[in-house]
Amino acid sequence: MHEDRRANRKRRRTKVPLWRWRSNPIRRRDDVLEAWLVLAIWVLIAVGGTVAGLVTAHATDQVFAQQRTERIAVPAVVLDDVPRTATAIGRDLASTKVRWTTSDGATHSGMTLLTTGRKAGSTVRIWIDAQGKLTTQPPTPTKAAVEAGLFGFSAALALSGVVFGIGSAGRWYLDRRRIRQWASEWTLVGPQWGHQNS
Incomplete structure (x- = not known):
């Protein structure tokens, strides 16, 4: 019983992290493309979302400051x-x-x-x-800061949503392409496999 548990644990550990980045016989060009796509998605969400949020918050705060000056x-x-x-x-x-x-x-x-x-x-x-x-x-400095923060957060969330959506569409396209490739390859290999088993 203990040996079965150890064998199960070993099987679970055999999953290789970041396998798309490593050279292996089952890795395809689309797997590498997907790995780069996922990396690009997370970098754009982290960096782009932060920059979009900060820029939007700063611009909004400047507009409110100008309103306090002019009004x-x-x-x-x-x-x-x-x-x-x-x-x-x-x-x-x-x-x-x-x-x-x-x-x-x-x-x-x-x-x-x-x-x-x-x-x-x-x-x-x-x-x-x-x-x-x-x-x-015009909004008070405190209210302006809160509203600028909300605008910044909304901008970061919107950009992250767009990037994630585009990335998901790209991964979906790569998955469909892989399935088509596997199907076409199976039409060549499948009959030979069945012939060897009979």
């Missing part, structure tokens, strides 16, 4: 009462008209989202861009 908060006057009724936009938000003055003295008006219940004539803080147009509040 400024200014006081604005609410022109219409903001109804207290709930809206489809948000639980406590409703669209209303406001008026503001830019640093050059020009007066502008536009629609923005405000919390419900505000009265006409009250003052609120809004965000405008370099041209004095209404815009959204």
Whole structure:
């Protein structure tokens, strides 16, 4: 019984790691191609995914930093009462008209989202861009860092998925080609094998 277990363990150990890289009589050109393909896939996932993630995160963080530089908060006057009724936009938000003055003295008006219940004539803080147009509040440095990290992770994941998909398609093609080669070779060898056994 112990000898059977040892024999089974020995059989399990006979599997040669990285056999496609080693010279052996059953290795084919497609096996070598597959070995290089698998290596390329993992290198591109590890290196390419990391680079794509870092570049995307850095670019996103720069965009947010530029927004914080260009966008400024200014006081604005609410022109219409903001109804207290709930809206489809948000639980406590409703669209209303406001008026503001830019640093050059020009007066502008536009629609923005405000919390419900505000009265006409009250003052609120809004965000405008370099041209004095209404815009959204830029993300804080902490929020920007989190969002940049998420964008970077998504980019790395997307690239890894594409590379893995292309690699899987390549391996599938090599498998189909090997099967066709084995089938054609068997049509030559099979009849001789059967003839020797009869």
